[in-house]
Amino acid sequence: MKKWIKTSLLAGSLLLYFWFILRSDNIINALTKILIVALLLLGMESMRRDKEKTFILHSDMKHIKKMDQIEFVEYIASLYKRLGYFIDLIKSKEELGCDLIARKQQEVVCIKCISGIEEVGLLPLQQVYGSKNLYKANKSMLITTGYYSEKAKQFAKANHVELVDQEKLMKHIMKVTHQKHVVQPSSNTQEV
Structure with a gap:
């Protein structure tokens, strides 16, 4: 209707x-x-x-990769709401390294979302890691529709930044939608 x-x-x-x-x-x-x-x-x-x-309908990787940055952040906010988090969207003109604050029980997660980049390097990880104290979070996370460089993976491991690439993102989506088949990722491919 x-x-x-x-x-x-x-x-x-x-x-x-x-x-x-x-x-x-x-x-x-x-x-x-x-x-x-x-x-x-x-x-x-x-x-x-x-x-x-x-x-x-908007949960296949081909559609997600076509989203602009704002749509992608809103999509991730919706996804994490469905995963049981309370979400605060960060709406600031300054780049403070964080797009969302996700809260669930005692967990406070500072999340940075990156779409449209095939391989994420160090700078976004440093930004989200640095913003963790600013937003009084106890965890930082970077979510992308691509993958991470080796240096980014090393930095994340050393600083306990959770990395969510397109494969892990699809697992979260499947958990929320309870779908048996979701289009698999391609191999090349409150205001605060």
């Missing part, structure tokens, strides 16, 4: 619900209220399913 139709149905149901509440209470009104609440819940569930379908 089209989004505007669902939104109209939801708004109409709410209006009817409040109209019936203001009217006299009898058995017919009570049943009507229950029916309207049920319709509201169905509408909300339908909207949630549409969001889930959209997320799944």
Whole structure:
């Protein structure tokens, strides 16, 4: 169903619900209220399913690699929300080395997202590692649609920066979408 139709149905149901509440209470009104609440819940569930379908449709590596930087950061934020994290988007004009702060229980993760680069070098890792203290995180992570250079891997290992390349990213996506088959990566390929 089209989004505007669902939104109209939801708004109409709410209006009817409040109209019936203001009217006299009898058995017919009570049943009507229950029916309207049920319709509201169905509408909300339908909207949630549409969001889930959209997320799944955009979850193949070919599509992800075509995303610009802002879309990629928003996609990663959505992915980590689905993995159970609370997400703070970092919206700053200055490059502070971090795009997202992900929180789950006692874990606070400073995440930098990089799309469109086939091999990530040292500089982004140094940036995300340096921003860890700035955002009071206890972990730093770099997520990319590409791979990491050997020097980047050595730096990450020595400084405990978690690296998520396209293969590990696809594993996270499959975990969230519960899909048995997702397009495999190609071999060459709150404001703060």
